[in-house]
Amino acid sequence: xxxxDWNEIHWGEMTMSDPNxxxxxxxxxxxxxxxxxxxxxxxxxxxxxxxxxxxxxxxxAAEPGAPAQxxxxxxxxxxxxxxxxxxxxxxxxxxxxxxxxxxxxxxxxAETREDLERLFRTLTAxxxxxxxxxxxxxxxxxxxxxxxxxxxxxxxxxxxxVTVSVGASLFDQRYGLAPFKPKxxxxxxxxxxxxxxxxxxxxxxxxxxxxxxxxxxxxALRDIIKNTPDLLVLHWKQEGSVPPIPASNDGPxxxxxxxxxxxDGSANPDSANTALMDRIVWVQTASDEPAWAAGGTYQxxxxxxxxxxxxxxxxxxEQEAIFGRVKSTGAPLxxxxxxxxxxxxxxxxxxxxxxLDAHIRLANPRTPQSEANLILRRPFNYSNGVxxxxxxxxxxxxxxxxxxxxxxxxxxxxxxxGEPLEEYIKPIGGGFFYTxxxxxDEQDWLGRTLLQARA
Amino acid sequence: xxxxxxxxxxxxxxxxxxxxxxGTVLGAVSPLELVAPVADYKLYVAENSRKLVTDVRNFxxxxxxxxxxxxxxxxxxxxxxxxxxxxxxxxFSDLDSAIDSRADDHEKxxxxxxxxxxxxxxxxxxxxxxxxxxxxxxDKLLANVVELQKRxxxxxxxxxxxxxxxxxxxxxxxxxxxSGEEDRYSHTDLWDFQANFEGAYKIVELLRPLVAKQxxxxxxxxxxNFKVVFDTLQKYRTPEGGFQTYEKLTDRDRKLLAGRVNTLxxxxxxxxxxxxxx
Numbered sequence: 001x002x003x004x005d006w007n008e009i010h011w012g013e014m015t016m017s018d019p020n021x022x023x024x025x026x027x028x029x030x031x032x033x034x035x036x037x038x039x040x041x042x043x044x045x046x047x048x049x050x051x052x053x054x055x056x057x058x059x060x061a062a063e064p065g066a067p068a069q070x071x072x073x074x075x076x077x078x079x080x081x082x083x084x085x086x087x088x089x090x091x092x093x094x095x096x097x098x099x100x101x102x103x104x105x106x107x108x109x110a111e112t113r114e115d116l117e118r119l120f121r122t123l124t125a126x127x128x129x130x131x132x133x134x135x136x137x138x139x140x141x142x143x144x145x146x147x148x149x150x151x152x153x154x155x156x157x158x159x160x161x162v163t164v165s166v167g168a169s170l171f172d173q174r175y176g177l178a179p180f181k182p183k184x185x186x187x188x189x190x191x192x193x194x195x196x197x198x199x200x201x202x203x204x205x206x207x208x209x210x211x212x213x214x215x216x217x218x219x220a221l222r223d224i225i226k227n228t229p230d231l232l233v234l235h236w237k238q239e240g241s242v243p244p245i246p247a248s249n250d251g252p253x254x255x256x257x258x259x260x261x262x263x264d265g266s267a268n269p270d271s272a273n274t275a276l277m278d279r280i281v282w283v284q285t286a287s288d289e290p291a292w293a294a295g296g297t298y299q300x301x302x303x304x305x306x307x308x309x310x311x312x313x314x315x316x317x318e319q320e321a322i323f324g325r326v327k328s329t330g331a332p333l334x335x336x337x338x339x340x341x342x343x344x345x346x347x348x349x350x351x352x353x354x355x356l357d358a359h360i361r362l363a364n365p366r367t368p369q370s371e372a373n374l375i376l377r378r379p380f381n382y383s384n385g386v387x388x389x390x391x392x393x394x395x396x397x398x399x400x401x402x403x404x405x406x407x408x409x410x411x412x413x414x415x416x417x418g419e420p421l422e423e424y425i426k427p428i429g430g431g432f433f434y435t436x437x438x439x440x441d442e443q444d445w446l447g448r449t450l451l452q453a454r455a
Numbered sequence: 456x457x458x459x460x461x462x463x464x465x466x467x468x469x470x471x472x473x474x475x476x477x478g479t480v481l482g483a484v485s486p487l488e489l490v491a492p493v494a495d496y497k498l499y500v501a502e503n504s505r506k507l508v509t510d511v512r513n514f515x516x517x518x519x520x521x522x523x524x525x526x527x528x529x530x531x532x533x534x535x536x537x538x539x540x541x542x543x544x545x546x547f548s549d550l551d552s553a554i555d556s557r558a559d560d561h562e563k564x565x566x567x568x569x570x571x572x573x574x575x576x577x578x579x580x581x582x583x584x585x586x587x588x589x590x591x592x593x594d595k596l597l598a599n600v601v602e603l604q605k606r607x608x609x610x611x612x613x614x615x616x617x618x619x620x621x622x623x624x625x626x627x628x629x630x631x632x633x634s635g636e637e638d639r640y641s642h643t644d645l646w647d648f649q650a651n652f653e654g655a656y657k658i659v660e661l662l663r664p665l666v667a668k669q670x671x672x673x674x675x676x677x678x679x680n681f682k683v684v685f686d687t688l689q690k691y692r693t694p695e696g697g698f699q700t701y702e703k704l705t706d707r708d709r710k711l712l713a714g715r716v717n718t719l720x721x722x723x724x725x726x727x728x729x730x731x732x733x
Contacts, residue, residue, distance in 0.1 A: 109714040142728030229717035230680075233710045 078212045081159035085131045088295050089282060089438040090446075092161030092210050093401050094271040094376070099244060100214040101380035103301050103397065104221055104237040105203030105431060108170060109230060113451065116175050119231040120447035123164055123207075124439055126227055127446075130220045133157035148222045150215060158216040162224075163208040164446050165299045165433030170204045180290050180453045182283075184298065184405040188432045191413055193422040200303055200429025203235045208299070208399065214239060236429065238303050240380025240397035252340055255330065259306050259381045259394050260424070262323050263330035266339035267364060268377050280374045283403050292449035295437030298405035300375075303382070303429035306395035311424045322420045324358030332360070342366070355420075362415045373411045375402040395425065405432060484665050484730045489614045492661035496617050499657055500540045504604040507536035511600045515593035518576055518586050527580050531643035531697065534573060537600075538650035539657070540607075541627065542620030547606055553599050557637070572596055574640075581640035615732040621658040622727075624651045625720035633713050635701040645691050645698035648712070652688070655723070656681050662730065669729050677722055684715050 083091045110116040135154045136147045147155070171181035190196055207224065209217035217239065225234065242256045255265035269280050278284060285294040311319070320327055330339030334353035345366055348354055354361050364370060378401065383394040402408030409432075436446050510533040517526040537544060537555065545551045552560065554572045561567035565578055571592045579589040586593075628651050631637065638644045659666070659677055667674040687708055691699045704712075727733070 107710045109711060140728060142731065142733065144724045144728075226721065229721045230714050233713045233717070 076158075076212060079156035079158050080133075081212060082132060082157040083159055083161050085128050085439065086441055086444075087438040088440065089297075090161075090163045090435060091131070091438075092163035092208055093281060093297060093378070093435060094277050095161050095210070096271070097242060097378050097380075098159045098210050098212045099242050100211055100217055100239070101241070101378075101397065101399070102209040102214070102217045102221065102237060102239040103399065104207050104209070105167075105235040106205045106207070106232040107235050108204040109233060110175075113175050115231060117447075117451050119228060120164075120451065121445045122227055122231070123224065124445040126224055127162040127164070127220075128439075130155065130223055131157055131160045131162060147226070148219060150222075151219050155219070156216070158211045158213055160209065160211040160216045160220055162220055163210075163299075163435060165206045165208070165435040166447075166450075167203050167205065167431060167433050169202065177450065179455050180292060180450060182289055182293050182296075182298070182434045184289075185434050186405075186432060188300070188430055191427065192417050193425070194427045196430075197428050200236045200238075202431040203433075205232070206299065206301065206431065206433045214241065238382055238397050238429070240382040242380055251338075255339060258379070258396055259308055259383070260311055260319070260323075261327055262319075262325060263339050264379055264396070265377060266325070266330050267342075267360070269374050271376060277376070279403070281376050281401050281403055287403070290453060292453040293434065293437065294449075297401045297403060297435045298408065299433040299435045300398075300400050300402070300405065300409035301430040301433070302396075302398040302427050304396045304398055305393065305426045305428050307424050307426070308392055308394060314424070321355050322359060322424075324354045324360040333358070357419055359416070359419055359421050362419050363412055365415075372404075372407050375400040375408040375412060398430070401435065484669065486614075486731070488665055489618070489730065489732075492665070493612050493614050493617050495661050496658060497612050499661075500543055500607055500612075503536040503540045504544075504600075504607050507533075507540075507600050508597075508604050510536060511597050515597045518580075518593040519590055521586050523580055523584065523586060526576070526586065527641070530573075530577060530580065530641055531638070531646035534643075535646055535650035537573075538647045539654035541651065541654065542616065542623040543607060543610070543612070544603060545623075546610070546616065547603065550599050550603050550606070554596065554603070557639075572599070574638075577638065577640045615727055617658060618662065618727050618730055618732055621655040622720060622723035624655040625716055625723055627651065629713070629716045629720050633709065633716060635704075638701070642700040642702055643698070644701040645688060645704065649685075649688050649698065652681065652684050655719070656685075659723070659726075662726070665730060666726070673722065673725075673729070677719065680715050680719050680722070684712060684719070687712055687715075 083095055085091065108116070108119065110119050133155045136145075136149070138145045151158075168181065168185045168187050171177045171185070187202055188196075207221075209220050211217050211220075221237070225232070245254055245256065255263040255268075258264040269276055271277060281297050283289050283293050283296050283298075285291070287294070316327060320333065324333055324343070325331065325339070326333065329337060331337055331341050332343035332354060334343050334345075334348055335341065336343075343354055343360070343366065345354065345361060350356075351358075351361075364373070378399045380397040380399070381394070382397045383392070385393050387393050400409055437449055439446055510529070514526060514529040514533040517529055541551075541555075544554075552572075555574070556570065556572055557574050558564040558567075558570055558578070561570045564570070565575075565582075573596065575592050576586075576589050576596065579586055579592075628648060632644065632647060632651070635642065635644050637647055659681070663674055663678075666677075688698070690708070691703060693699060
């Protein structure tokens with residue numbers, strides 16, 4: 001059972017400002033350079049997340065002004081960044097992506113509906129605590145500590161979001177949930193270029209952790225594992241990161257680069273546009289999905305290995321033709337100066353400027369029909385070690401969200417099947433999941449609408 | 456033939472040597488209350504180490520006689536006495552590594568000259584299908600278990616090691632056994648699981664009156680989890696009283712076992728503190 005009833009947590013002592021008031025928080029936030037921030041949340045998280053602790057130097061602990069020491073901790077101005085937990089939707093989907101992400105997939109061991117409810121209630125309580133932060137108290141040193149302690153005795157929120165989604169296998173015979181399976185939820189199929197490793201695929205439940213530092217994600221994962229030993233067994237996990245870019249006040253935000261050196265995220269739909277997100281990402285009450293699913297979304301995860309040595313030996317113009325963008329600026333090949341310029345494929349029907357099989361042209365042909373296939377991408381780069389052949393094992397932890405999995409990721413991936421980029425990439429894992437609706441208030445819990453659904 | 460001291464003598468010895476400076480005590484358990492369970496556990500270890508010596512003598516004789524079939528039959532049951540008392544046997548790290556190390560504990564794996572003990576012989580029986588290289592390994596294994604028995608007899612059992620031993624066994628299964636990597640050539644892992652669980656359960660059983668006094672719900676939950684673990688393994692029993700090979704374990708049962716083992720490890724990690732031990 002969770003040690004912390006989240007009703008008992010005293011947010012106030014820890015909170016710099018009301019965690020539910022974004023406006024107020026942003027007014028009190030300061031940037032890495034020390035200047036008061038008038039940036040909005042999106043800019044703050046999107047462009048500064050992860051930068052602050054690189055750029056600051058720190059005087060030694062004991063004496064102000066004493067020289068910094070090699071083992072002084074790097075500084076972050078963002079550890080008190082707090083993303084509200086309660087809401088119509090779970091956080092971590094349209095929330096601006098911080099520097100560190102992780103997907104962990106689990107088998108659910110619950111044997112009854114009651115156990116399953118206990119799992120969801122436990123997850124709710126742990127996530128409420130972890131994302132809002134607070135002290136973890138160890139009353140008896142003879143007992144194991146309540147948590148790992150890797151973030152110290154007072155857990156900082158560090159912009160942590162924890163997003164819970166369920167796989168198609170949770171709707172098998174075990175819990176009698178089959179009638180309530182989201183209509184488009186299915187086990188991720190193999191595409192022609194995939195080399196899927198069963199040890200990296202699927203799962204009953206996925207948890208996405210995102211925070212300013214990988215440590216906050218690891219802390220949260222360990223906390224959840226410790227509090228659910230009879231309910232969850234870890235199946236696979238993949239961590240990733242996003243490279244920060246220098247803070248800049250002029251011009252629109254830029255997308256981060258992937259491990260192929262190209263900007264990834266250009267032309268993503270505007271996640272601050274609520275109406276757009278309601279159309280592209282969030283399942284609506286008036287859809288053909290089961291009523292319980294309203295407010296949720298489909299999550300597609302792909303672990304895509306990049307053959308980076310080979311890529312780095314590929315001529316620049318070929319790399320750019322494969323992607324359909326200028327590598328340095330991110331501008332489309334048919335003109336423009338930045339990634340925000342929109343290619344005009346109608347003027348290039350033969351693919352003279354942007355090849356017809358360029359990645360961005362296949363992924364989003366920008367036709368009236370392909371409007372229905374828009375997805376919200378939220379990827380991280382991953383780096384795992386060395387393959388048996390002595391090459392780098394790295395690539396993209398691709399994550400995307402959409403209200404319709406079939407018209408979203410599946411349709412886009414079908415268009416991409418056979419693209420020239422495939423020579424340099426190999427999807428090896430991932431899965432399809434349904435992200436549960438949000439936890440609305442203190443009485444609510446993750447998965448409640450699903451477990452209370454009646455045929 | 457070895458004789459073992461009477462239960463009474465062990466209890467007296469334990470009272471004299473427990474130290475009993477356990478410091479602040481969590482609940483109402485007095486260190487003196489641990490004397491009886493610790494003494495009983497010492498008897499359990501003595502029985503098992505005696506049986507280990509007998510079984511290893513038969514096992515190594517078969518190996519040295521080149522009787523591969525007989526040696527293969529004896530391998531898994533022989534190991535059980537060792538696996539039951541592993542938390543105490545491990546206190547002697549030189550012997551534990553000589554008796555029970557795995558190939559990947561050694562730089563050159565199976566080809567490493569320092570790779571000996573049970574698993575080197577297992578490799579000879581199931582992979583090399585020959586005992587011609589392992590005669591000296593068999594001699595050394597026997598000598599080491601005889602030495603282990605001698606040292607265990609002389610050992611004053613530290614109560615925190617006894618009480619903590621239940622959790623240690625669970626951590627071992629959870630971290631390095633549930634995957635089937637322990638008996639990777641013979642796939643007799645389920646025998647080891649059974650023995651590890653029996654060894655852990657013995658400790659819990661001996662401590663149950665004290666635990667129940669502290670936290671009845673904890674005692675009940677632990678019993679229930681052990682029951683699931685034993686029931687799950689029971690499904691893989693053969694008519695002869697042994698176990699099917701590890702590959703027969705279904706994915707679902709492996710995960711179920713992993714979950715129960717994790718839960719037991721989590722719960723039993725509180726046992727020492729609950730009984731006021733450091």
